[in-house]
Amino acid sequence: MVQGDNLIVSKFGVEAAKPEIKSLLENLSSIYAITLEDLYIKWEQFSINQKHETSTELNLKNLDEFKQFLQAQMEKHAASVENVLSRSIKTGNTSLPSIKKPKQIRGITSGSSLFGFNVPKTPQTNKKQKVDFSADGSSSKLHFIKTEGETSVSDIEIKSEDNSxxxxxxxxxxxxxxxxxxxxxxxxxxxxxxxxxxxxxxxxxxxxxxxxxxxxxxxxxxxxxxxxRQNLVESSEVLNEQIEIFTKLVQAHLKLTDSDFGDPTIQSQNVIYAVGRIVPDSPSAEGFLNEQSLSLETSRLNGIGRRIRLKLDNISDTSLFVGQIVALKGSNANGEAFLVEDILDMPYxxxxxxxxxxxxxxxxxxxxxxxxxxxxxxxxxxxxxxxxxxxxxxxxxxxxxxxxxxxxxxxxxxxxxxxxxxxxxxxxxxxxxxxxxxxxxxxxxxxxxxxxxxxxxxxxxxxxxxxxxxxxxxxxxxxxxxxxxxxxxxxxxxxxxxxxxxxxxxxxxxxxxxxxxxxxxxxxxxxxxxxxxxxxxxxxxxxxxxxxxxxxxxxRSITVPAKNENSKKIHKxxxxxxxxxxxxxxxxxxxxxxxxxxxxxxxxxxxxxxxxxxxxxxxxxxxxxxxxxxxxxxxxxxxxxxxxxxxxxxxxxxxxxxxxxxxxxxxxxxxx
Incomplete structure (x- = not known):
């Protein structure tokens, strides 16, 4: 993706050469993970939707409204995902909503998803049904009962409407x-x-x-x-929607409301729930990480993709890895780190x-x-x-x-x-x-x-x-x-x-x-x-x-043998x-x-x-x-x-x- 001044000026005009305008446009492109070409297309959409005469002028006031326009588009997309999930729950179908798939892929049916959260409509679908193991306490669903102490064969049980x-x-x-x-x-x-x-x-x-x-x-x-032939926009959408899907999964599992979730990157004294991906605190981090070098990557909806350093002082026992999607409970009191009070269990x-x-x-x-x-x-x-x-x-x-x-x-x-x-x-x-x-x-x-x-x-x-x-x-x-x-x-x-x-x-x-x-x-x-x-x-x-x-x-590294006695072995x-x-x-x-x-x-x-x-x-x-x-x-x-x-x-x-x-x-x- 080219980020040069010439591209910005050629798309948005000479006004885009001003440092404050140029910086804001680059920030919008980075925050919403879209190219400058796509950003200009959305700017044209925004301009058409405006009714005042100065709507196409590239100034700070209109760019501020343009930012709100982009945010509204993202929230509308997230709301549509939520509506699909709500309809599925009402109809008794607890499979998660369909995720946007690359254009080259054709599903078994027009409504099938690339992602494994939806059951493909194979001939076995009508005969194979699934059993819910969520711990929601409903008498019509199965759930795990965990006991304290050493786990044994009798420690894990399943309870249904009849006897355990x-x-x-x-x-x-x-x-x-x-x-x-x-x-x-x-x-x-x-x-x-x-x-x-x-x-x-x-x-x-x-x-x-x-x-x-x-x-x-x-x-x-x-x-x-x-x-x-990876596309950066498609890749970012997949990684983002993984977090959004798990957010809905955790919300349904723990019976939380939308107000219980918040942006962990914003300074606040309130205790919130946050779902995100475990990442290193530095993009150049190499080797083994430790509990002091971890950050949480948020979704675009609940944190516009920003990262916040994690503080695990209150966590006594946990296992984390890079790429893991986690549900956390805590607060960001100083704006510099998210103090984790509890790491919630994901539903099986x-x-x-x-x-x-x-x-x-x-x-x-x-x-x-x-x-x-x-x-x-x-x-x-x-x-x-x-x-x-x-x-x-x-x-x-x-x-x-x-x-x-x-x-x-x-x-x-x-x-x-x-x-x-x-x-x-x-x-x-x-x-x-x-x-x-x-x-x-x-x-x-x-x-x-x-x-x-x-x-x-x-x-x-x-x-x-x-x-x-x-x-x-x-x-x-x-x-x-x-x-x-x-x-x-x-x-x-x-x-x-x-x-x-x-x-x-x-x-x-x-x-x-x-x-x-x-x-x-x-x-x-x-x-x-x-x-x-x-x-x-x-x-x-x-x-x-x-x-x-x-x-x-x-x-992983491999050692290539030397071609002759005088040559050194090469580690690739x-x-x-x-x-x-x-x-x-x-x-x-x-x-x-x-x-x-x-x-x-x-x-x-x-x-x-x-x-x-x-x-x-x-x-x-x-x-x-x-x-x-x-x-x-x-x-x-x-x-x-x-x-x-x-x-x-x-x-x-x-x-x-x-x-x-x-x-x-x-x-x-x-x-x-």
């Missing part, structure tokens, strides 16, 4: 059971729920067997955007449910057997070679030993940061008649033949990584692989990153962005620090309702997650509910935990650095059965059942 029903654990620690073992292929290293549930048998490769139905729960067309998303008809349908498709799913995460080669033996051995064990219904494989399949790829040292493969000449051919001639060896009765889901050489998208959110272009068989399905889909009744949320490593928490207080880091980050994901709530994305900084800000809505939970299972591969230690009745899984890396064998996850989900009482029945307009996947599934972390 135990729904499960708040954290993963009560259910975790570890089994130590060496680095032996096929040996179980860690398990979740091993005492109660047996490992599923899997499919029968010789005879017709049970089947798991796959149903995507997202709109693939929304991911067909052109990367690295709803839980998916199924009808009795659906449950019986999935039970019949499984023939009463348990579903078996294997999950792997790349890279599939060591960092310093292109050895395919690891992947070949794994495929052989899948076909002959584990025999799962579904195999979910995360990229990168061929990592762009592999030292041989970076240096262009593609070796000769003796077993190939025709050697690969390009990176795409490296996949189709080296990796594809191995993947095709997977039994065609086993369904395979591929989820790309931003480091995949075969992916056309190198940013997050990321479009899926081109199945036909990569010559993949029909039993392969290519999903986006992130993606939400159903395997029978179970909703899976999959994201290939390492939030567990990238989130740099600012901790204050001993109690919060004593809790498991994975549990804290999992709760942040649920409260923020996004698979990757950190903003901006992380940076690359982006861990390149965020397409205009499309961050695609990283949010679909339908305003949390999936039953959330799988996010991470460089951290593999794990399987239960947090707020959601199973979180990190399968670990398939191959570790320098060729050490890694791990994968093996999931066994008991067949849904209305007679064994593992499903929680809800009395609503129709009979609905909570899936309770956390207590009828077993997750094993298995060595490769």
């Amino acid at each position: 029903k135990n729904l499960g654990s708040n954290t993963g620690t009560p259910l975790a059971h570890k089994v130590k073992s060496g680095d032996v292929p096929g040996r179980i290293i860690d398990s979740l729920n091993p005492e109660n549930i047996e490992i599923a048998v899997g499919i029968n490769t010789e005879e017709p067997s049970s089947e798991v139905k796959i149903q995507p729960y997202y709109d693939p067309s929304k991911y067909k955007f052109r990367i690295m 998303p709803d839980a998916p449910v199924s009808t009795e008809e659906d449950i019986n349908l999935y039970k019949n498709s499984l023939k009463g057997e348990s579903a078996k799913i294997v999950v792997t995460a790349g890279p599939y080669f060591p960092d310093n070679s292109l050895d395919i033996s690891y992947l070949s051995d794994f495929v052989e064990r899948v076909n002959n030993e584990s025999k799962p219904h579904i195999v979910i494989m995360y990229g990168p399949f061929i990592d762009v940061t592999n030292s041989m790829i970076m240096e262009g040292r593609i070796p000769t493969f003796p077993h190939l008649k025709v050697q690969p000449r390009t990176l795409d051919e490296l996949f189709t001639r080296l990796v594809l033949p191995i993947l095709k060896n997977i039994n065609p009765k086993i369904q395979v889901i591929l989820i790309p990584s931003t480091r995949d050489v075969s992916s056309n998208h190198s940013s997050y959110p990321q479009d899926s692989f081109d199945r036909k272009g990569l010559q993949l068989p029909k039993n392969f399905k290519c999903f986006t990153n992130p993606s939400t889909f159903q395997l029978n009744e179970t909703f899976f949320g999959c994201s290939n962005a390492d939030i567990f490593k990238d989130m740099k928490e600012i901790l204050k207080g001993g109690d919060i620090s004593m809790r498991n880091r994975f549990d804290r980050i999992a709760e942040h994901m649920l409260q923020q309702r996004r698979f990757y709530p950190v903003f901006p994305g992380s940076l 900084h690359i982006s861990g997650v390149d965020l397409e800000v205009s499309y961050l809505g695609l990283t949010e939970f679909v339908g305003n509910f949390a999936p039953d299972v959330i799988m996010v591969p991470s460089d951290m230690s593999p794990f399987a935990r239960v947090v707020k009745n959601v199973v979180f899984i990190n399968p670990g890396k398939f191959v570790k650095a320098r060729g050490a064998r890694g791990t994968h996850a093996q999931i066994s989900i008991c067949c849904p059965n209305l007679e064994d009482r593992k499903l929680t029945k809800l009395e609503n307009d129709e009979v609905l059942y909570l899936h309770n996947v956390w207590k009828r599934s077993r997750v094993d972390i298995v060595g490769n």
